[in-house]
Amino acid sequence: MAATTDHSADDQATRRAREPGVPPRPLVALASVLLAAGTGVAIWLLPGRTDGDWAGRPGTGAAPAPATGATAGRTAEQGAAPAVARPSGFVTFVDAVRDPLFDLPKVARKSRVHWFTVGHLTAGHHGCVPRWGGTREQDGAPVADRLGRLRAAGGDAGLAFGGPAGRELAAACADQARLTAAYRQAIRAFDASYIDFELHDRADAATVFRRARAIATLQREAARAGRPLTVSFTLPVTAAGLSRSDQEMLRATRAAGAEIAAVNLLTPVDHGAGGQRRLLPVASAVRSAQPQIARSLGESAAWHRIALTPVLTGSGDLTEGDARKLLAFTNRNNLAWLSARGAALTPDVTRFLAAQ
Template identity: 30%
Template structure:
């Protein structure tokens, strides 16, 4: 995402670790992870982004209470290096912190919002200007720059929007991770915990390689990530023919899988619900920067339902400044505006739609620590009696479309495969022959085997030889010979369909014979 006084493009997400609060604050060596039991599920919260330097100015301080009187948080963006490119925080290079207080009344407006029981998150980075980690020369200097902003606005939650050239810069990513780990540890020691969110680009297949490196770098540094917020927008060719909702839902599912692998590799196994809670989503409402990508109100409604159903921890949007129908003096709505959405919203607002059932605040989860889930680390045992499909075995070969069960999940083969684990922890979906379909459901039993009446075909005999095309029955199941065979049981085709001389018949094929 970008914050500027003019235009605001975006792109798109995570991980978690636990810091031993009693560790020496300044040491960044090996860090131990402390499991902290959570009495209640983490709150789910909505906070729309506000482009602080955009004109006309957006009055975020006025709040917008729902029917229950809840005023949501806001994410103020973006803090970057100053216009001289030094390690000095500024709002979009246009205002220093003092200048923003004087010329924008920013401190006063923040206080006014807080008086309505809403919270403020500040976002560092964005698509344009220089993210502080790209200009600061040491972790200590960078941590001090972050601390100036945190103390100025009394923050308990910050957002790091890493995209563009900053995303591809290993040096600044390492510097940022080290600085945040140290800063977070220092804040915990003095009783002022700091929640750290990453905001990263995403496509339907998940985080990019650069994005994953940022997440893993944070985990390796000892930073306890609150979560990864995905920029569900601007997919380009990766969207293919999907709707904006379908592309966004696919991006969330893919990243959920990737995040689980990254946490497991970091030695912090997490269950499905915990992983969903560590994900955030930020669509660009209305007209996106990509010409044919338009996120409509209907996409927003479906996305909110998807997020609530899966327990996604955070919902945001780019941006509150844009949450209005364009006026008649802005005729070309395919050109992105930073003051309107480019779609006809009628009386509706994207913020109201996306925030449905998100009644928490970021501050409520700011002191939470990530707890490894022992159950997630132990694979579940499969039981043939409660599995709808055969249980995967290393020796069997599987044709495209074959479904199996492994560790209480159903998988489908994307192409011929043998010996490749269905839950092999690969970060790219195209690197595995298996597609996860979903969990084995309570009460499921093996899928019924197709059988026919006795006498429909001759019974298979081990002493007989069969030519290609011959049809037989074995335990009531009809089979057809693929080539000449003798003494090879048709039942073996279930475990090794590729090498078996027998293939089971379908109901349609049997019906043709009967006809």
């Protein structure tokens, strides 16, 4: 009892000795616990790291986009093109052959999509003359005739050469001057500041060189006119990344003097898988392709030069939840833009992606 009494007396003395305004030690301890818990919740609510993905695996990190990165765009309100005009955000692909009556300004207004890519222009019967799908003349696709109205409303669109059917012009036209003139004709006809080359076959070295020389010539001409020409390549990708021939094509194109703004990766979505597994192959393909693209373009990292285009077999392949994951992955890794091919997205998913 004496020991207990002594301790009580000491505690009372300590409390009497405490300076006014200093809270009791038990209260201080409780406040510290609550502060730590609150800080943990706040950190948990912060956006993810820039090098993560939906799989939870750390990535290699996103290189910051240069000043002439993929976020610039031209608007009709300004009345003139800025230094660089290229796709950004969510880009809708329009098949002018299968859907020639696609109403660009109407869809842009309803979906809030600002950028479109219209394709595909391939070689006609004469080899050096571009045709929609290789058969329809340039002025035979009403969708392309609506480009002016789209731009007047603040949107824009580029042209896609090549595609899964027909021969890309460089493979069919062996005359360098006529090939360059064919590309030039299409670009001027539709006032395009952005063109894409969708390649699916293994092109030989001569074809690659002809195309690269034509691109370099057209980019020099555009630069002198004060309206640079943005060029991208759309290529299929697997879990192993790009094929060796596509990597070599990119390297040779750059070596010939052409400037490649972005490489658009076509990767299928596993519609049979559920949850995170649906998109894991997409993330794996991008991670594999990134160092390959960087080496091909002579850069240390190439995240900002990668555009991502999942290929769908049905509209239900990409839910709004999937779209959120894709958008987060795109933003965290600073990718150039996001698009989709194959089956059309549902209107809700399109609006969600376009609104971000």
